[in-house]
Amino acid sequence: MNVKEMREKHRLLSEYKYQLGTIDKGYTNRTLYINVGDNTIKEKPVTDFMKEKFVGGKGFGLWYLWNAVTPETKWNDPENEIIVGTGPICGITQYPGSGKSLVVSLSPLTNLPFDSNVGGFFGPYLKFSGFDALEIQGKAEKDVIIIIDGNKGIVRIEEAPAEAVDGHLLGEQLTEMYAESEEDKKNISVITAGSAAEHTRVGCLNFTFYDPRRKVVRLKQAGRGGIGTVFRDKKIKGVLVRFKGTKGNLNNPHDISLINKAGVRLHREIALYDHKQNNMRKIGTANIIEIMDQYDLLPVHNYKFGSHPDTHKIASTVFIEKYVTQGMADGCWYGCSLSCAKAADNFELKTGPYKGHKVCVDGPEYENAAGLGANCGIFDPEYILEANFYCDTYGIDTISVGTLIAFAMDCYEQGIINKEITGGLELTFGNKEAAIELIHQMSRGEGFGKIAGQGVRRMKELFIKEYGADPQVLQDIAMEQKGLEYSEYLMKESLAQQGGYGLCNKGPQHDEAWLIFMDMVNNQIPTFEDKAEALHYYPMFRTWFGLLGLCKLPWNDITPPDNKYTSEPAKIPEHVQNYFDVYEGVTGIKLDEASMVRQSERVYNFQRVFILRMGSGRRIHDRVPYRSLGPATVEEYESRQERYDKQLKELVGYDPEGKTTEEKMAVMRKYRESQYEQLVDAVYKRRGWTMDGIPTLEKLKELGMDLPEVVEVVKKYL
Amino acid sequence: MIKVNGFDFPWEEGLTVTKLLEKKGYTFHTSLIVVKINNEIIDEEKFDTTLIQDGDDVQALHIFGGG
Ligand code: SF4
Numbered sequence: 099m100n101v102k103e104m105r106e107k108h109r110l111l112s113e114y115k116y117q118l119g120t121i122d123k124g125y126t127n128r129t130l131y132i133n134v135g136d137n138t139i140k141e142k143p144v145t146d147f148m149k150e151k152f153v154g155g156k157g158f159g160l161w162y163l164w165n166a167v168t169p170e171t172k173w174n175d176p177e178n179e180i181i182v183g184t185g186p187i188c189g190i191t192q193y194p195g196s197g198k199s200l201v202v203s204l205s206p207l208t209n210l211p212f213d214s215n216v217g218g219f220f221g222p223y224l225k226f227s228g229f230d231a232l233e234i235q236g237k238a239e240k241d242v243i244i245i246i247d248g249n250k251g252i253v254r255i256e257e258a259p260a261e262a263v264d265g266h267l268l269g270e271q272l273t274e275m276y277a278e279s280e281e282d283k284k285n286i287s288v289i290t291a292g293s294a295a296e297h298t299r300v301g302c303l304n305f306t307f308y309d310p311r312r313k314v315v316r317l318k319q320a321g322r323g324g325i326g327t328v329f330r331d332k333k334i335k336g337v338l339v340r341f342k343g344t345k346g347n348l349n350n351p352h353d354i355s356l357i358n359k360a361g362v363r364l365h366r367e368i369a370l371y372d373h374k375q376n377n378m379r380k381i382g383t384a385n386i387i388e389i390m391d392q393y394d395l396l397p398v399h400n401y402k403f404g405s406h407p408d409t410h411k412i413a414s415t416v417f418i419e420k421y422v423t424q425g426m427a428d429g430c431w432y433g434c435s436l437s438c439a440k441a442a443d444n445f446e447l448k449t450g451p452y453k454g455h456k457v458c459v460d461g462p463e464y465e466n467a468a469g470l471g472a473n474c475g476i477f478d479p480e481y482i483l484e485a486n487f488y489c490d491t492y493g494i495d496t497i498s499v500g501t502l503i504a505f506a507m508d509c510y511e512q513g514i515i516n517k518e519i520t521g522g523l524e525l526t527f528g529n530k531e532a533a534i535e536l537i538h539q540m541s542r543g544e545g546f547g548k549i550a551g552q553g554v555r556r557m558k559e560l561f562i563k564e565y566g567a568d569p570q571v572l573q574d575i576a577m578e579q580k581g582l583e584y585s586e587y588l589m590k591e592s593l594a595q596q597g598g599y600g601l602c603n604k605g606p607q608h609d610e611a612w613l614i615f616m617d618m619v620n621n622q623i624p625t626f627e628d629k630a631e632a633l634h635y636y637p638m639f640r641t642w643f644g645l646l647g648l649c650k651l652p653w654n655d656i657t658p659p660d661n662k663y664t665s666e667p668a669k670i671p672e673h674v675q676n677y678f679d680v681y682e683g684v685t686g687i688k689l690d691e692a693s694m695v696r697q698s699e700r701v702y703n704f705q706r707v708f709i710l711r712m713g714s715g716r717r718i719h720d721r722v723p724y725r726s727l728g729p730a731t732v733e734e735y736e737s738r739q740e741r742y743d744k745q746l747k748e749l750v751g752y753d754p755e756g757k758t759t760e761e762k763m764a765v766m767r768k769y770r771e772s773q774y775e776q777l778v779d780a781v782y783k784r785r786g787w788t789m790d791g792i793p794t795l796e797k798l799k800e801l802g803m804d805l806p807e808v809v810e811v812v813k814k815y816l
Numbered sequence: 817m818i819k820v821n822g823f824d825f826p827w828e829e830g831l832t833v834t835k836l837l838e839k840k841g842y843t844f845h846t847s848l849i850v851v852k853i854n855n856e857i858i859d860e861e862k863f864d865t866t867l868i869q870d871g872d873d874v875q876a877l878h879i880f881g882g883g
Pocket residue numbers: 194195196197217428429430431434435436437438439649650651652
């Protein structure tokens with residue numbers, strides 16, 4: 099069926115016409131509310147209160163979600179929302195990394211508010227169409243698509259029975275359907291999920307942009323937290339925005355010269371130094387695959403080890419030389435010269451429903467190679483690309499999928515599960531055929547794939563309940579916290595990073611804090627207080643990017659050469675100044691580090707109270723599986739025996755001589771668990787929280803976040 | 817003996833910055849490793865020729881903010 103025939107099958111459910119608006123200093127000052135259950139479409143004003151307390155982006159998302167749900171709301175209740183926020187800087191084209199959307203929803207994995215940052219053109223086009231955020235609520239009866247025409251001022255909900263569900267097809271179909279010409283395709287961006295998002299809890303959202311040079315629709319993912327699952331549960335197939343007329347000044351900024359100057363500085367720096375530094379323009383985040391291996395930080399075999407002799411087979415150079423197309427301006431929004439959104443073109447698939455198709459694979463990113471590859475013991479670049487492609491088009495998160503397959507493999511090798519339970523799949527580490535089949539099963543909603551797709555926490559519970567697994571063993575090796583799978587760094591030797599994962603509001607995702615080098619290698623933050631300080635400022639910087647619609651990578655994945663002479667090289671002071679300039683250039687408001695951190699702290703503490711309101715957010719919920727703190731098995735201990743014996747002697751004052759591995763492990767465990775608890779104390783103190791992890795009234799007052807509804811929640815715990 | 821990032825590390829005759837980075841397994845992009853000897857920054861171009869003396873306090877700070 100061609101797209102014309104597909105479109106003829108659409109049935110209009112609701113249409114809303116609105117006045118086109120202008121953007122004033124980064125804000126359109128209104129948002130769009132759509133309920134796909136009763137087909138309501140309406141506008142909402144953005145108030146000064148919202149701007150002051152929540153700034154934009156993820157801040158707006160959390161505020162709307164707070165008002166939409168109650169403590170009893172579950173992720174699959176119609177009240178749950180998916181909010182796509184932009185942020186005042188989102189959409190400028192002069193400064194790299196300024197086109198991000200922030201998606202907020204109650205997660206099917208954690209049932210807590212979750213935020214995910216994503217590229218692609220949707221956020222900027224939504225804003226240029228007249229809205230600072232899109233709020234979607236309700237559940238449709240049949241598959242629908244939402245269309246926002248930002249030039250005509252029309253929003254529609256249409257039943258759409260005939261289009262594909264899988265992301266790469268649906269993205270192409272809807273782009274083709276609504277573009278007026280080939281030239282017009284770049285004016286369209288679509289949000290999709292995919293077929294596996296329907297059957298699992300690890301669904302992701304794809305945000306598209308049209309790549310005119312490759313002539314394909316590219317997919318960027320709001321990967322984590324299962325928001326794609328919420329999307330399909332609402333029976334939304336796709337959301338499309340069309341906006342023609344993108345220009346650099348559409349945000350109507352206060353002073354464009356401030357923005358231009360900051361942009362020129364960073365573009366120049368990227369042009370001169372990226373190739374000597376992280377090589378983002380050649381291979382994106384995958385540049386660190388071999389580096390992580392060399393520093394023993396690459397997760398291997400469900401986070402048992404940090405390196406593997408076969409890593410060279412999936413090194414970044416392999417992808418650069420054989421697969422990833424070079425010389426393309428791969429920015430996920432206009433003006434991003436860091437261009438890390440790499441792709442492998444004409445990649446021929448070997449398995450699954452699209453076997454034999456030559457496709458464009460968006461990736462691989464570091465996390466895909468580390469999670470789908472090394473963590474599962476699979477060191478095959480073509481498998482990584484294939485699994486990467488299928489995860490994206492099926493609408494599932496590569497990180498959660500990597501970690502949950504690694505966990506299932508670990509359980510299989512330990513005899514906790516067997517072939518009978520897996521339906522014949524031999525889930526040993528390194529078995530790429532079994533791994534890809536599991537992913538296809540997730541798409542079909544059948545077999546062990548459907549069970550695995552519920553995530554590590556639910557597998558763990560099932561294996562204990564149904565198959566008599568030892569709860570302690572599983573608790574130690576199941577790499578999830580708050581219900582979310584860990585992302586792909588080995589954190590055993592960095593206490594600060596253990597906290598970076600364990601004390602993250604949404605669950606163990608590294609986008610709040612990545613402190614491994616600063617801590618483990620540089621030894622720059624040796625005391626608990628030093629680590630707590632880093633675990634304060636780092637998440638605040640990154641939270642801020644999520645409020646403004648910015649990408650975190652241009653902050654510190656490129657470094658000015660004279661950065662080393664600054665007083666705080668880890669913060670990249672020149673880039674921080676750029677952000678102040680860009681913020682002032684757009685909004686007209688001057689910013690310094692203290693006020694930037696304050697903006698973030700408001701939202702961060704609000705999010706903490708929000709998770710508390712939803713039944714988490716206390717010290718007990720910040721506990722982590724032991725494998726994230728230290729060697730959980732004899733095999734792990736003995737693989738790095740020299741290191742651990744030395745630590746026992748020097749740090750614990752325990753002589754390992756003549757002791758069994760089990761005896762040494764027990765002492766090591768006691769030590770490391772106590773270190774983690776002391777870190778938690780220090781971080782809570784630094785953040786202004788009680789020793790149970792609750793923001794104090796004083797802290798909330800100091801931040802101006804002592805809103806009655808917030809105080810009502812925390813009071814119960816103080 | 818020298819200190820590297822606060823930890824003891826054996827010194828040897830003719831130890832340059834480049835050799836030290838190799839011995840430590842510090843394979844990260846050298847332009848993103850800030851090397852200080854006794855708190856003095858060493859330019860990357862001089863990594864091959866700068867000799868580290870016994871007793872020196874060396875810092876090799878990796879500037880990288882992660883994924
Ligand atoms: S650095 Fe990469 S992810 Fe960030 S905006 Fe640029 S292309 Fe997109």
